[in-house]
Amino acid sequence: MGLRDDIQADLAEAFDDDLADAVRPVAGIRTVKGGYDPGLGGAAPASTIQYSGRGVFGTYLAKEIDGSRIQTEDVKLLVLQSELFEQQAGVVGKTPAAPKIGDQISGYRALNVSEDPASATWTIQLRK
Structure with missing residues (x-):
């Protein structure tokens, strides 16, 4: 078992x-624009990617809040990769999901x- 596996196992145990x-x-959702499809004579329809898991929602420390990049109402989410x-x-599959900027996650x-250096968790800044 490598370091990443150890960290993920310990974090999963802490979550439990x-x-x-x-x-x-x-729960996250991302809409991906369709590219050009010559068969359709234009753009292909957009597709939707949905993903789910579990995480811990928290707040930012006062020293992290700068009023522009990080605001007081922003939420910090820690998710196990x-x-x-x-x-x-x-139905939840076995394909790992990678959240991206612009995704809608649990209403934010x-x-x-x-991600952390061991690629065990995602830290996501969320805003309403």
């Missing part, structure tokens, strides 16, 4: 035990997405 009261379901999967026809819009 120590943080169980704070862990919430996470090993538990975020794309959905196919409403993603402004910034980053």
Whole structure:
């Protein structure tokens, strides 16, 4: 088991035990514009990517809030990468999902997405 696997296992255990009261379901959706399709004589229809998992919603520290890039009402979301999967026809599949800026996540819009150095978690800045 590598370092990443160890970290993810420890975090999943913490989500199950120590943080169980704070862990919430996470649902994301992204609309991807269709490219040019010569068969249709124009743009192909847009597609939708949906994903779900679980995470911990929190707030930013006062020293992190600068009033423009990070505002007081912004929400910080921590999600386990090993538990975020794309959905196919409403059923969670086994394809890992990667959130992106602009996604709609649990009623918020993603402004910034980053991952930790071990690629175990996503940290997502959300705004209403």
